[in-house]
Amino acid sequence: MxxxxxxxxxxxxxxxxxxxxxxHRSLNRTGFLVLMAFLCAVSFVAGVAFLLMGAWPVFGFFGLDVLVIYWAFRVNFRSANxxxxxxxxxxxxxxxxxxxxxxxxxxxxxxxxxxxxxxxxxxxxxxxxxxxxxxxxxxxxxxxxxxxxxxxxxxxxxxxxxxxxxxxxxxxxxx
Missing domain, CATH: 2.30.29 (PH-domain like)
Known part of the structure; x- marks a missing residue:
């Protein structure tokens, strides 16, 4: 004044x-990397099991699932900005x-x-x-x-x- x-x-x-x-985001970067590594490992092991049974297209779908989950988390993290x-x-x-x-x-x-x-x-x-x-x-x-x-x-x-x-x-x- x-x-x-x-x-x-x-x-x-x-x-x-x-x-x-x-x-609020409950999953930090380290947790995201651990989760994605776990999902990749589980999908790979399950995909190899189906591949050995002769259902080779299932192997690709397991990889596609992991890519969709990765994309969904990236969109979620981007909205946290x-x-x-x-x-x-x-x-x-x-x-x-x-x-x-x-x-x-x-x-x-x-x-x-x-x-x-x-x-x-x-x-x-x-x-x-x-x-x-x-x-x-x-x-x-x-x-x-x-x-x-x-x-x-x-x-x-x-x-x-x-x-x-x-x-x-x-x-x-x-x-």
Whole structure:
């Protein structure tokens, strides 16, 4: 803020909340390599058994199965590159979504006008989280689980309430 109460965007504002959300993958690279080695070994042994029995086309189908499983895991790992970054400052709420292909979509909302809507089921928990402001509705955290969504919603609501209270002046500063 300047003396004339104009907003100065060059001044860094404190971050009230910052989160980077990424899809969960339970299988890391080492686990993937071990699984693929195991599948290759089992398919090769089973294929050789069928080859020795005279059913030679089955050997090729076992190899094809391994290739399809490899392709499915690669697609799954590629989709894990998606992310969402949510940042709340006293003057803006910024949602930056990066798709698995690298496409970036960004929304900038005023935290004073934002409300957090949630839809869910009593048994399952929170299914969807939405940021709603001036007729715009932005879905956030769609790849989180119900418990993670509840925790995320609680932290985001606290940050939005803090933004609505405004920046508090603290004359005692620590170096």
């Amino acid at each position: 300047t003396a004339s109460n104009d907003f100065d965007r060059d001044v860094d504002q404190p971050k009230l909340f910052s989160a980077r959300l990424t899809p 998606a992310s969402e970054e949510i940042t709340v400052t006293p003057s803006e709420l910024r949602v930056r979504r990066v798709s698995h292909r690298g496409h970036v979509v960004e929304w900038v909302l005023n935290p004073l006008w934002v409300r957090l809507d949630q839809t869910g089921d009593p048994e399952f928990g929170i299914e969807r989280l939405y940021l709603v402001s001036r007729g715009r509705r932005v879905s956030v955290g769609h790849f989180l689980g119900p418990d993670e969504k509840a925790s995320f919603a609680k932290a985001l609501l606290a940050a939005l309430q803090s933004a609505k209270r405004g920046i508090t002046y603290n004359p005692v500063t620590q170096p």
